[in-house]
Amino acid sequence: MTGTQLTPGDPRHVGRYTLLGRLGAGGMGVVYLGADEQGRRVAVKVMRQEFADDRQFRVRFAREAAALRAVASAHIVRVLETGGEDARPYLVTEYVAGEPLASRVAEHGPFGPNVGLRLARDLAAAMADIHAAGIVHRDLKPANVLLAPQGPKVIDFGIAQIADATALTRTGMVLGTPGYLAPEQITGGVQGPAVDVFTWGLTVIFATTGRPPFGTGPAEAVLYRVVHADPDVAGVPERLLPAIVAALHKDPALRP
Numbered sequence: 001m002t003g004t005q006l007t008p009g010d011p012r013h014v015g016r017y018t019l020l021g022r023l024g025a026g027g028m029g030v031v032y033l034g035a036d037e038q039g040r041r042v043a044v045k046v047m048r049q050e051f052a053d054d055r056q057f058r059v060r061f062a063r064e065a066a067a068l069r070a071v072a073s074a075h076i077v078r079v080l081e082t083g084g085e086d087a088r089p090y091l092v093t094e095y096v097a098g099e100p101l102a103s104r105v106a107e108h109g110p111f112g113p114n115v116g117l118r119l120a121r122d123l124a125a126a127m128a129d130i131h132a133a134g135i136v137h138r139d140l141k142p143a144n145v146l147l148a149p150q151g152p153k154v155i156d157f158g159i160a161q162i163a164d165a166t167a168l169t170r171t172g173m174v175l176g177t178p179g180y181l182a183p184e185q186i187t188g189g190v191q192g193p194a195v196d197v198f199t200w201g202l203t204v205i206f207a208t209t210g211r212p213p214f215g216t217g218p219a220e221a222v223l224y225r226v227v228h229a230d231p232d233v234a235g236v237p238e239r240l241l242p243a244i245v246a247a248l249h250k251d252p253a254l255r256p
Contacts, residue, residue: 003033014044014090015083029088033095041095042080045156052088061089064135068157073129075122076154077146096153098146101207105142110210113237119152120204120240126154127200131193138191140199141180142206178222179212183250186223194252201247202231209235213248 003021006012010032012019017034023043024031028051034044051057065082068091072078081092101119105111111119123145130137137144137157146153182198185191205213213231214222227250236244249255 006032011046014046015081015092017042017044017092019044034092043077043093043095043155045091045093047089049088058089065091067133067135071130071133071135071157073126074150075126075152076129076157093155096146096148096155098148098153100143101145101147101152101203102142104147105207105210110235111207113208113239116204116208116237117239119207120200120243122152123154123200123203126152127193127196130154130157131196136191136193137196137199138185139177139180140196140203141177142203143177145203178219179214179216179226181223181226182252183227184252186227189252192252194255197247197255198252201244204240204244205231205233205236208237208240209233211235 003023005021006019007022010019010022010030014032014034017036019032019034020041021033022030023033027048029045029047032044032046034042036042047057047061061082065079068079069082077093077096079091079093083090083092110116123140127137127140135157137154139156140154144154144156146155180199180202182191182195183189185195202213205211209232211232212222213233214225214229215232216222231248233241233244243256246256
């Protein structure tokens with residue numbers, strides 16, 4: 001996972017970490033490449049100012065951060081440290097030198113059946129480990145899966161869950177990527193572990209076909225298809241198809 005240079009408005013230090021560059025940015029904040037006093041590289045996610053100004057978010061962040069640090073899995077980036085009392089809350093995780101699944105497929109095409117099956121198993125194991133800790137990812141998608149030499153690593157787990165509990169989640173707002181949401185995230189239903197089962201299926205479809213399961217276009221059109229239409233599963237390996245179809249049931253109670 002390569003980064004870019006810091007911008008003039010970026011901080012140079014967060015907590016005890018020196019920031020070396022940008023790794024990415026999203027709706028919740030900016031992810032930086034950092035280093036501790038011993039030179040060990042880490043990823044530092046600094047939350048956006050509007051989240052930092054929300055007291056409810058800060059309370060939730062501090063509570064959920066403890067749960068995030070307790071998660072142990074071979075396929076999840078380890079949370080090393082959190083800072084909830086700072087001007088802008090931040091989360092420090094291990095740095096993974098891996099390419100996002102989205103980029104790999106875009107550049108080299110979809111995975112073959114055997115590689116796709118291994119990826120599906122590893123991502124399912126990651127979700128099971130997260131759920132065992134009482135956390136729901138809520139934002140599993142190809143951009144949040146890093147392909148490291150030792151296997152896939154899921155990033156950003158638990159962050160969307162924290163955001164959903166803040167005052168920023170108002171009627172009409174949807175947190176997440178339109179094509180990688182479960183129906184209940186769009187309609188306002190209960191968002192439990194079944195959300196991750198659904199988005200697991202969508203992520204595996206993309207990895208093995210190279211296509212967004214609900215197509216492209218305006219966000220409103222994609223969201224409508226997520227709720228009312230069937231995903232495009234053409235090209236999904238036969239060995240995976242039954243599990244994928246089951247995972248994508250519109251009713252979360254009927255998903256495995």
